Amino acid sequence: xxxxxxxxxxxxxxxxxEDGALAGAGEPSIDDPFDTVDFxxxxxxxPEMNRSGMYTPERMGSAENAIRSLLDHxxxxxxxxxxxxxxxxxxxxxxxxxxxxxxxxxxxxSVYSPMTLCRMLERAGALVLELPEVSTKQEDPAHxxxxxxxxxxxxxxxRSTPAGLSVRDELAQGLAFRDLVLEREKAxxxxxxxxxxxxxxxxxxxxxxxxxxxxxxxxxxxxxxxGHFIDLLEYTDAIEWKxxxxxxxxLGREMLPAVRQDKED
Amino acid sequence: MxxxxxxxxGCVSDALETTEIVxxxxxxxxxxGMLARLYRVEVDDEALRELQxxxxxxxxxxxxxxxxxxxxxxxxxSAWDDSITELAIDFVRTYIGHGVNGYSAAYxxxxxxxxxxxxxxxxxxxxxxRTLRANNLKRGRWSEGEDHVALELEFMQRMALRTAEALRxxxxxxxxxxxxxxxxxxxNHLMNWLPMLTRDMKVFSRTAFYQGLxxxxxxxxxxxxxxxxELLGA
Numbered sequence: 001x002x003x004x005x006x007x008x009x010x011x012x013x014x015x016x017x018e019d020g021a022l023a024g025a026g027e028p029s030i031d032d033p034f035d036t037v038d039f040x041x042x043x044x045x046x047p048e049m050n051r052s053g054m055y056t057p058e059r060m061g062s063a064e065n066a067i068r069s070l071l072d073h074x075x076x077x078x079x080x081x082x083x084x085x086x087x088x089x090x091x092x093x094x095x096x097x098x099x100x101x102x103x104x105x106x107x108x109x110s111v112y113s114p115m116t117l118c119r120m121l122e123r124a125g126a127l128v129l130e131l132p133e134v135s136t137k138q139e140d141p142a143h144x145x146x147x148x149x150x151x152x153x154x155x156x157x158x159r160s161t162p163a164g165l166s167v168r169d170e171l172a173q174g175l176a177f178r179d180l181v182l183e184r185e186k187a188x189x190x191x192x193x194x195x196x197x198x199x200x201x202x203x204x205x206x207x208x209x210x211x212x213x214x215x216x217x218x219x220x221x222x223x224x225x226x227g228h229f230i231d232l233l234e235y236t237d238a239i240e241w242k243x244x245x246x247x248x249x250x251l252g253r254e255m256l257p258a259v260r261q262d263k264e265d
Numbered sequence: 266m267x268x269x270x271x272x273x274x275g276c277v278s279d280a281l282e283t284t285e286i287v288x289x290x291x292x293x294x295x296x297x298g299m300l301a302r303l304y305r306v307e308v309d310d311e312a313l314r315e316l317q318x319x320x321x322x323x324x325x326x327x328x329x330x331x332x333x334x335x336x337x338x339x340x341x342x343s344a345w346d347d348s349i350t351e352l353a354i355d356f357v358r359t360y361i362g363h364g365v366n367g368y369s370a371a372y373x374x375x376x377x378x379x380x381x382x383x384x385x386x387x388x389x390x391x392x393x394x395r396t397l398r399a400n401n402l403k404r405g406r407w408s409e410g411e412d413h414v415a416l417e418l419e420f421m422q423r424m425a426l427r428t429a430e431a432l433r434x435x436x437x438x439x440x441x442x443x444x445x446x447x448x449x450x451x452x453n454h455l456m457n458w459l460p461m462l463t464r465d466m467k468v469f470s471r472t473a474f475y476q477g478l479x480x481x482x483x484x485x486x487x488x489x490x491x492x493x494x495e496l497l498g499a
Contacts, residue, residue, distance in 0.1 A: 015305075015407040015419050016397070094345060115347040134342045147320035148338045154345050 063125025063163035126164030203245035290429035333481025371465035
C-alpha cells in the first residue's frame with residue numbers, strides 16, 4: 001500500500017522544460033479592461049440564484065408529477081429511464097446498472113452517462129441511492145504512525161421508489177398509447193393499424209413507413225408524413241429504434257388488438 | 266528527520282544523514298507533485314484510484330495537515346464512479362466560479378491575491394518567471410500564467426528533486442543552494458498567498474475533498490517551510 005508520498009510520479013506531464021532555453025513569454029499586460037466591482041459574487045448571491053433541479057417533487061407537487069414531467073421533456077430517453085426504474089425495483093448495484101444502460105443504449109446513444117440518467121431520476125423522486133456503510137476503523141500503528149486507509153471502492157445500490165414504480169406501471173399498461181393514439185389520433189386509426197401491423201411482421205426502415213403512410217388519403221390534408229406516426233408511436237413506447245430499423249415493442253404488440261378491435265367495431 | 270544545520274558545509278559528510286536527506290527530498294518531491302496534480306486539473310478515474318490507495322496519517326503533529334487528511338479520507342472512503350463528475354463540478358466551482366469581478370472563486374493565481382485590483386499576470390507572475398529563468402527552467406506545455414499554484418508547487422517538486430540529485434552526486438554546495446532557493450520561494454511566494462487561496466477554497470468548495478485539499482496544502486507548505494529553514498540553520 002502506498003502512502004501519501006508515493007504517488008504521482010507523473011512522467012508524462014512536464015510543465016517545465018529544462019533544456020536551458022529561456023521561455024519566450026510575452027510581457028504581461030498592465031491594462032485593466034474591467035472595472036466590475038458592482039457585479040455580485042457567489043458570496044453575496046441572492047438565495048433565489050441557487051437553482052434546484054427542474055423536475056423535482058417540490059417544484060412539481062409530487063414525485064409522480066415530477067417523473068411524468070421528466071419523461072415528457074426527455075422523450076428520447078423514456079425507454080431507458082423506465083428500464084432503469086424497472087431494474088432497480090429490488091435494488092441494483094451501480095456497476096451492474098451502468099452495464100445494462102450502456103447495453104440498452106447501444107442503438108440510441110446519449111450524451112447522458114448512465115449515472116446522469118440515474119441522478120435525473122433521483123431528483124425526480126423515482127430512485128434513491130443507498131451508500132453502503134464505510135468502516136472508519138483506524139489501522140494499527142505502523143512504524144509509530146497511525147493511518148486510515150480505504151479497503152475498496154464502494155459500489156452503491158440504486159433502488160426504485162414506490163412513485164417511480166407506479167409511473168412505470170402506468171406506462172407499461174399503455175395509458176399514454178390509449179390516450180394519444182386511440183383517443184386523440186382517432187382519425188388516423190387505420191394508418192396506425194397499418195404501420196403497427198407492418199412492424200409486427202418485420203422491422204422496417206423509415207422509408208418503408210413513409211411510403212406506407214403516403215398511400216392513405218387522410219394524410220394528404222392536412223399533410224402528415226411517416227415521421228409524425230413514428231414520433232407518436234415511439235413517444236407512447238409502442239415502437240423502438242434498434243439495429244437500423246423500427247421494431248414493435250412488447251407494449252406495441254399488446255396494443256395491437258386494441259387497434260384492430262376498433263376496425264371490427 | 267535531519268538535524269539542525271545538517272545542510273551546512275562540512276555537515277553532510279555523514280553518509281547516513283545524507284541518505285536521510287535524499288529520502289526526505291524525494292518524499293517532498295512526491296508530496297509537492299501530488300499537490301500540484303490536484304490543483305492542475307480535475308480528478309479523473311486513475312487519480313481517484315490512486316488517491317483511494319493512499320494511507321491517511323492521523324497524527325502528523327500539524328493540525329491543518331491532520332484535518333486535511335481526515336477530510337480527504339472522509340470523502341474518498343465513500344467515493345465511487347460518480348464522484349469524478351462531482352469533483353469536476355466542484356473544481357470548476359472552486360477555481361473558476363461565476364462572475365468576472367475577481368471575488369467569485371478561489372483563483373489559483375498568485376497575482377490575483379497580491380495585486381491591488383486582483384488581476385492576473387501582475388508582479389507576482391513576473392517574479393515567478395524570473396525565478397524560473399534564474400533556475401534554468403521554462404514552461405513546457407503550460408499555457409497559463411507561471412504564478413498558478415500548480416506550477417509553483419511543481420517548482421518546489423523540481424527543486425527538491427534537484428537537491429536529492431545533487432546530494433547523490435556529492436554536490437553539497439549545489440544541494441544547499443537548491444534548498445535555499447526553495448526556502449526563499451516558499452517564503453516569498455507560496456506562504457505569501459496560500460493562506461488567502463486556501464481560505465477561499467474553503468468558502469467556495471462544497472465537497473470535503475477540496476476542503477481537505479485546502480487544509481492539507483496550507484499545513485504541508487507551512488511545515489515544509491519550517492523544515493527548510495531548519496535544514497539551513499536559518
